[in-house]
Amino acid sequence: METAYPPLNELFVFLNTTITQISIFYSHIPGSGILLKYIKNSHQNDPFRTILELLLVFFAIIYLFTKKYRTDNLIELTPQEVEELVDEWQPEPLVPQLSDEENEFDKIPVINGPQGPRVKLVNGKPLLNISSFDFLGLLSHDSIKEKAIKTLREYGVGSCGPPGFYGTVDVHTEIERKISDFLGTEDTIIYSQGFSTINSAIPSFCKRGDIIVADEGCNFSIQKGLQISRSIIKWYKHNNMEDLERVLRKIKDEDIETGRRLTRRFIVSEGLFENYGDITPLPNLIELKKKFKYRLILDESLSFGTLGKRGAGLTDYFDIDPNQVDMIVGSMCYSIASSGGFCSGSFEITEHQRISGPAYCYSASLPAMLTVAATESLKLLKQNPLLLSTLKFNTLLFKQLLHNIKYLLLNGSADSPVIHLRIDEGIVRVGDIEDKEKCLQDIVDEAMNNGVLLTRAKYNRTQELFSIEPSIRICISASFNKKEIEKTASVIKSAATKVLKNRVH
Amino acid sequence: MARSRSRSFITTEKPTTYDEDQFALPNLNSNWVYYKGAWLVHIILIICVKILLSSVPGVSSETSWTLTNLSYMLGSFVMFHWVKGVPFDFNSGAYDGLTLWEQIDNGAQFTPAKKYLTALPIGLFLLSTHYTHYDAITFLVNFTFLAVVIIAKLPQLHKVRLFGINRLEVE
CATH class of the missing domain: 3.90.1150.10 (Aspartate Aminotransferase, domain 1)
Structure with a gap:
C-alpha cells in the first residue's frame, strides 16, 4: 500500500509486525490454542451468552483476588502491640487485701x-x-466410723480414677443398688461431689435450644447447672404453681406462633428448698408436667433422709410413685452423713449419664470408705x-x-x-x-x-x-x-x- | 424472647448469648475443607456423575451436562447453604444457627477454601456450555442454578436469611 505520508506507512508496518509478533508469541504460550478454540466454540453466535460467561469469568477473577477478611470481631494484635500489653500488665497480689x-x-x-x-x-x-x-x-455414729475405718484399711484412701477408668469398685455398685431399692427407682448413678451432681446431671441432658422451666428459688448448684446447659431458661415464681402453669402455657403459645421444632423440655425444682426451707407441691408439679409433656428433674438433696415415712424424700412424703419423677437427684452429704451425690431414675437416664455427665466422666470416683459410710447410714436409716x-x-x-x-x-x-x-x-x-x-x-x-x-x-x-x-x-x-x-x-x-x-x- | 416468623424480606441471624463458645474448640464440622484431598474429591465426584450419566444410553450430551450441573449445584447448596449446625455434639450447639458455609473459617470471607468452592461451580458451568449446544431454556436452567449457588456464597449474604426461610427458630 502506497501513501503520501511515509511516516504513516512506517506506523502501519510497525503495527502489523507487532500484532504478528504478539500472535506468534501467544501461540507459543501453552494452552493458548485451547483458549482460542474455546472462545470460538462457546460463542455459538449468541453474544448475550458470551457476555454472561465473560461476566462470570470476571466475577471469578475478582473473587479470587479479593483479600481475606474476618467477620468475627476478634482483634488481631501485632507483635509490637502484644509486647506493649505485656509490659503494661501488672500482676495482682497473690493474697489480696481483705476489705470489709x-x-x-x-x-x-x-x-x-x-x-x-x-x-x-x-x-x-x-x-x-x-x-x-x-x-x-x-455424722458421729460409731458403727459408721468403724465401717469407714475398716474399708480404709481394705481399699486405701482414694479411688484413683474416674468411675469409667478403674474408679468403680464393688462398694459403688452396691450403694447404687441400695439407693435404687430404697427409693423404688430402676437405677441410680453415684457422683463424687454433692454440689456437682445436679449441675452435671442437667447439662448431660439439656443442650442449646432445649427449654428448661425452673423455680426461682433453686439453689446455687442448680443455677450453675442451668447456666452450663446453655438451654433456654424460663423461671417461674418460687413454689407458685399458677405461675408455672402460666409460663408453660406461654411457651406452648410461642411454639404455635413461631412453629419452632420440638426440643427436650424439663421442669427443674428442689424438693426441699435450701434457701427457703419449704416443700415443693409435687403432686401439682407432676400434674402440670404430664399436662404439658415435660420431664421433671427434682433436687432432693435436703429432702432425702428427712421427709417421708421412710425418709425416702418427697415421693415418699406425698406417697407418689417415684417413677413419675424422671430424675431424682440427691446428696449424700447431708442426712446420709457422707459425701457425694446420686441421680436416680430409669435405666436409660442413669446409663446416659455414665458417658455424658461431666462430673461422672472427669472426676475421680467417691472414695470407698465414704461410699461404705453412706451405705451404712442408709442401713441405719432403714433400721431406725x-x-x-x-x-x-x-x-x-x-x-x-x-x-x-x-x-x-x-x-x-x-x-x-x-x-x-x-x-x-x-x-x-x-x-x-x-x-x-x-x-x-x-x-x-x-x-x-x-x-x-x-x-x-x-x-x-x-x-x-x-x-x-x-x-x-x-x-x-x-x-x-x-x-x-x-x-x-x-x-x-x-x-x-x-x-x-x-x-x- | 421468641422471634416471630418473618415479617421482613431480609433477616440477619443475631449473635447468640454464647457466641464465644465458637472459639472454645476447633470446629471439626467445617475444618475438613482443608483436609488432604477435600478439594480434589469435588472434581472426582463431578467426573463420576458425568461418566455415570453419559453411560446411560439415550441421554444426550446436553442432558447429561445439565444433570451433572444440577446435581452438583443442588448437592453443594444443601450441604453448604441449607443444613445448619453440627451433626455431632462437638461444640455445645455453638453453631446451631449457622450453615456450613458460614462456619468455614469462622465466618472469614475470601479464604482459600471459599475461593476454591466458588470458582468450582463457575468452572463447571463454563465447561458445560462449551461442550454442548444448549437451547435457551436449558441454558437458563443451568444458569439459574449456578446463580443461586453463587449468590448464597456472597459475603453480603453472610448470616442473612431471605423470607425467614431456614432461620433459627429458638431464642
Missing part, C-alpha cells in the same frame, strides 16, 4: 474435734450445733424409723416454741427441718441487705455467747441470679433431746430480742 469481710472472717468459729450436734470451740466452750445439715445425727420420728418431733417442738417469736419471721413448711429466720420488717426498722446481714450476724454472735452455734445463710451474691433475703439458717437434728431444743429456742428468742429491740419502728 475481714470482720466476718474473725467471727467464723473454729471447732476443736469432729463435727457433730455438740461441739467444742478451740477455746473449750461447748456449743449446741444447730447449723449443720446433719439432720439424723449420723425412730430417727425420723425424733426429727419430726424436734422440728415441730422447735417451731412451736418459736411460734410467737418477735422481730423474726419463721420461714419454711411445717414439716421441714430446714428453717430460715428472716427479719420481720413490719416490726423492725432495717436498711439494705448489708445492714440486715449485720443484724443477723449480731444475733448469731449473741447466741454463740449463750451456747448455741448458729449460722447465717451465706451466698455468693455476685453470682446468684435472684436476690435472696438474708436469713439465719437452722437445721434441726434428730440427735437433740427435748431439753436441748428448748434451750436453743430460748437462746434464739432472747438473742433476737436483745439485738433487735432497739430497732423497733
Whole structure:
C-alpha cells in the first residue's frame, strides 16, 4: 500500500509486525490454542451468552483476588502491640487485701474435734450445733466410723480414677443398688461431689435450644447447672404453681406462633428448698408436667433422709410413685452423713449419664470408705424409723416454741427441718441487705455467747441470679433431746430480742 | 424472647448469648475443607456423575451436562447453604444457627477454601456450555442454578436469611 505520508506507512508496518509478533508469541504460550478454540466454540453466535460467561469469568477473577477478611470481631494484635500489653500488665497480689469481710472472717468459729450436734470451740466452750445439715445425727455414729475405718484399711484412701477408668469398685455398685431399692427407682448413678451432681446431671441432658422451666428459688448448684446447659431458661415464681402453669402455657403459645421444632423440655425444682426451707407441691408439679409433656428433674438433696415415712424424700412424703419423677437427684452429704451425690431414675437416664455427665466422666470416683459410710447410714436409716420420728418431733417442738417469736419471721413448711429466720420488717426498722446481714450476724454472735452455734445463710451474691433475703439458717437434728431444743429456742428468742429491740419502728 | 416468623424480606441471624463458645474448640464440622484431598474429591465426584450419566444410553450430551450441573449445584447448596449446625455434639450447639458455609473459617470471607468452592461451580458451568449446544431454556436452567449457588456464597449474604426461610427458630 502506497501513501503520501511515509511516516504513516512506517506506523502501519510497525503495527502489523507487532500484532504478528504478539500472535506468534501467544501461540507459543501453552494452552493458548485451547483458549482460542474455546472462545470460538462457546460463542455459538449468541453474544448475550458470551457476555454472561465473560461476566462470570470476571466475577471469578475478582473473587479470587479479593483479600481475606474476618467477620468475627476478634482483634488481631501485632507483635509490637502484644509486647506493649505485656509490659503494661501488672500482676495482682497473690493474697489480696481483705476489705470489709475481714470482720466476718474473725467471727467464723473454729471447732476443736469432729463435727457433730455438740461441739467444742478451740477455746473449750461447748456449743449446741444447730447449723449443720446433719439432720439424723449420723455424722458421729460409731458403727459408721468403724465401717469407714475398716474399708480404709481394705481399699486405701482414694479411688484413683474416674468411675469409667478403674474408679468403680464393688462398694459403688452396691450403694447404687441400695439407693435404687430404697427409693423404688430402676437405677441410680453415684457422683463424687454433692454440689456437682445436679449441675452435671442437667447439662448431660439439656443442650442449646432445649427449654428448661425452673423455680426461682433453686439453689446455687442448680443455677450453675442451668447456666452450663446453655438451654433456654424460663423461671417461674418460687413454689407458685399458677405461675408455672402460666409460663408453660406461654411457651406452648410461642411454639404455635413461631412453629419452632420440638426440643427436650424439663421442669427443674428442689424438693426441699435450701434457701427457703419449704416443700415443693409435687403432686401439682407432676400434674402440670404430664399436662404439658415435660420431664421433671427434682433436687432432693435436703429432702432425702428427712421427709417421708421412710425418709425416702418427697415421693415418699406425698406417697407418689417415684417413677413419675424422671430424675431424682440427691446428696449424700447431708442426712446420709457422707459425701457425694446420686441421680436416680430409669435405666436409660442413669446409663446416659455414665458417658455424658461431666462430673461422672472427669472426676475421680467417691472414695470407698465414704461410699461404705453412706451405705451404712442408709442401713441405719432403714433400721431406725425412730430417727425420723425424733426429727419430726424436734422440728415441730422447735417451731412451736418459736411460734410467737418477735422481730423474726419463721420461714419454711411445717414439716421441714430446714428453717430460715428472716427479719420481720413490719416490726423492725432495717436498711439494705448489708445492714440486715449485720443484724443477723449480731444475733448469731449473741447466741454463740449463750451456747448455741448458729449460722447465717451465706451466698455468693455476685453470682446468684435472684436476690435472696438474708436469713439465719437452722437445721434441726434428730440427735437433740427435748431439753436441748428448748434451750436453743430460748437462746434464739432472747438473742433476737436483745439485738433487735432497739430497732423497733 | 421468641422471634416471630418473618415479617421482613431480609433477616440477619443475631449473635447468640454464647457466641464465644465458637472459639472454645476447633470446629471439626467445617475444618475438613482443608483436609488432604477435600478439594480434589469435588472434581472426582463431578467426573463420576458425568461418566455415570453419559453411560446411560439415550441421554444426550446436553442432558447429561445439565444433570451433572444440577446435581452438583443442588448437592453443594444443601450441604453448604441449607443444613445448619453440627451433626455431632462437638461444640455445645455453638453453631446451631449457622450453615456450613458460614462456619468455614469462622465466618472469614475470601479464604482459600471459599475461593476454591466458588470458582468450582463457575468452572463447571463454563465447561458445560462449551461442550454442548444448549437451547435457551436449558441454558437458563443451568444458569439459574449456578446463580443461586453463587449468590448464597456472597459475603453480603453472610448470616442473612431471605423470607425467614431456614432461620433459627429458638431464642
